[in-house]
Amino acid sequence: MTTYRLAVVAGDGIGPEVVAEGLKCLAAATEGTDLAFETTEFDLGAKRWHATGETLTDADLAAIKDHDVILLGAIGDPTVPSGVLERGLLLKLRFELDQYVNLRPSRLYPGEVSPLSEPGDIDFVVVREGTEGPYVGNGGALRVDTPHEIATEVSVNTRHGVERVVRYAFSVAAGRERKHVTLVHKHNVLVHAGHLWRRTVEAVAPEFPDVTWDYLHVDAATIKLVTAPASFDVIVTDNLFGDILTDEAAAISGGIGLAASGNVNPDKTGPSMFEPVHGSAPDIAGKGIADPSATVLSVAMMLDFLGHPELAAKVEDAVAADAAAKVAAGAAGSQRTTAEIGDALAARIRG
Amino acid sequence: MTTYRLAVVAGDGIGPEVVAEGLKCLAAATEGTDLAFETTEFDLGAKRWHATGETLTDADLAAIKDHDVILLGAIGDPTVPSGVLERGLLLKLRFELDQYVNLRPSRLYPGEVSPLSEPGDIDFVVVREGTEGPYVGNGGALRVDTPHEIATEVSVNTRHGVERVVRYAFSVAAGRERKHVTLVHKHNVLVHAGHLWRRTVEAVAPEFPDVTWDYLHVDAATIKLVTAPASFDVIVTDNLFGDILTDEAAAISGGIGLAASGNVNPDKTGPSMFEPVHGSAPDIAGKGIADPSATVLSVAMMLDFLGHPELAAKVEDAVAADAAAKVAAGAAGSQRTTAEIGDALAARIRG
Numbered sequence A, B: 001m002t003t004y005r006l007a008v009v010a011g012d013g014i015g016p017e018v019v020a021e022g023l024k025c026l027a028a029a030t031e032g033t034d035l036a037f038e039t040t041e042f043d044l045g046a047k048r049w050h051a052t053g054e055t056l057t058d059a060d061l062a063a064i065k066d067h068d069v070i071l072l073g074a075i076g077d078p079t080v081p082s083g084v085l086e087r088g089l090l091l092k093l094r095f096e097l098d099q100y101v102n103l104r105p106s107r108l109y110p111g112e113v114s115p116l117s118e119p120g121d122i123d124f125v126v127v128r129e130g131t132e133g134p135y136v137g138n139g140g141a142l143r144v145d146t147p148h149e150i151a152t153e154v155s156v157n158t159r160h161g162v163e164r165v166v167r168y169a170f171s172v173a174a175g176r177e178r179k180h181v182t183l184v185h186k187h188n189v190l191v192h193a194g195h196l197w198r199r200t201v202e203a204v205a206p207e208f209p210d211v212t213w214d215y216l217h218v219d220a221a222t223i224k225l226v227t228a229p230a231s232f233d234v235i236v237t238d239n240l241f242g243d244i245l246t247d248e249a250a251a252i253s254g255g256i257g258l259a260a261s262g263n264v265n266p267d268k269t270g271p272s273m274f275e276p277v278h279g280s281a282p283d284i285a286g287k288g289i290a291d292p293s294a295t296v297l298s299v300a301m302m303l304d305f306l307g308h309p310e311l312a313a314k315v316e317d318a319v320a321a322d323a324a325a326k327v328a329a330g331a332a333g334s335q336r337t338t339a340e341i342g343d344a345l346a347a348r349i350r351g
């Protein structure tokens, strides 16, 4: 029996609803195997902040570190000032646990609908840097709320930080059929950071003689995502560009309801964290109508990360089959509750 | 007779080819009117840089300032290190001439094709800030090309700079049918800059009681641009987000070949500059196959800016009619040369 310690951060809004279904499907996938997941629930997010003023204490962090993996629902709530939970909890986890690879696959499952009239065979992965760039929280403001206010945001990029994520992206590409990496940045304007990225890719690429690469400005990448998304294989990019592009990527490949992600620390100096790309969706929270598919796919990524690709495939296949069935069912398919979708997925996983 | 002094910066790649057609259409539009354009051509771009090492000298700048408006083709060439011409010429013009409003309309002309299967009636304007944000060129690099390299980019945002562009965006919205402004930023992560933008919109909005507004994170905006683009009216955003979103906006509404822009200095302390959103496209430069429509639409924006909306409408109508005819003609429609398209547009403008 292998037992994994799983930290569960259900979080805000629809987080707890979708995480419940994720755990349901995890149970279904591991049923009858020699794998067990021992879960610890962490009370983090808006409710905790309102009660105690805390976002993520040192004690929370230490306790979370004592786990193998993390499943996170969603963070952010309109009753908390914007940024407090995002920076103080979600980003703090990614940074403190050195989850420098934010892995975000996009696949258009057969039968699933895209807003594009000719989407083609979309199947690519965005490797988004997770611990640097404009997300570092450097910057500040002077003379706030006066006519002379000045606010800065500093993007910090290091060779160390860029090199490790670029190398990871190339290794991902090496394991795929097309073996191609596209570096996305804006090196004609953000010359310091952009040229660091470009030079690093040039230096790392020779380690992977089978992998080809090219470069695209971030603005051009948003065009290609709607005109030729099937042409992408692996995209590597910085924290902010990755945030932006992966939402667009989700939108063209089945919607944000199907977009999963892994915040991976490949060096395993801290637990990796799996979470849907969507947010806490306060407008539909508590109604039991959120689609848990992205969380279930994040569970698949977690299983894959832990070295169980066959279980991961089972879970992913279940979501793909369900998505196709849902589209075929038309309006009826989109009126299921969160729990009904979770039950249907769990049943498919059990086979 | 009113005579305008027009500075022409044809620039690199396809720049000279499309600018020639823009001027052809300008001549057609002003034929038989009491308007004249006296043009001065400026030799700026890759060729000049290779010959002299200069991008934009003080003398160039002074000479350009002595004009009413500028028509720019495209800047950037693969034989020049990335950033040299973009920062040293194009952005220098925008910054030095205080062109703080980068106006980028998106319209899907009837008959024109979108990669979206249900684009709807797309008709919105992005008001992109032009003189601040991550484009200021602050930042630097230490220990370049060593394992300890660190590169920073600083986004600088001021109340002064944000307030004037926000006010402009609201005034644009006030003159439109739906009278709605959407602020796009990422204030849950870039808290200092983001909250400055949000507070500024909150402060300016009451000056425009007829105009409604809402807020969208930049990642969510990339989704809405492919799922519900017709719902946008006026978007106001920072320099970098505006760069990214307007390329996606162009892609969903007829393509980058139709995207026009104005770099406007509303205070008229310097000339405003009109340019297609597309780049210098070195791969097709010199072949005479570039589509000049975006430049011709930029000429329309210039005429409108100079106070001749009826002439602007004539030019825009010609491009819209031509785009529809081109799509109706199928493959044949897309095989015309740059000059043929320019001739067809000029003929339509003449009526």
Ligand SMILES: CC(C)[C@H](C(=O)O)[C@@H](O)C(=O)O
Binding pocket: A075, A076, A086, A087, A090, A091, A243, A277, A279, B188, B189, B219
């Ligand atoms: C909630 C927010 C801080 C987060 C991000 O910007 O990374 C989200 O948009 C995401 O993509 O996971």
Ligand SMILES: CC(C)[C@H](C(=O)O)[C@@H](O)C(=O)O
Binding pocket: A188, A189, A219, B075, B076, B086, B087, B090, B091, B243, B277, B279
């Ligand atoms: C060429 C480049 C500097 C420019 C920009 O980023 O502003 C271009 O992409 C644009 O959108 O006009």
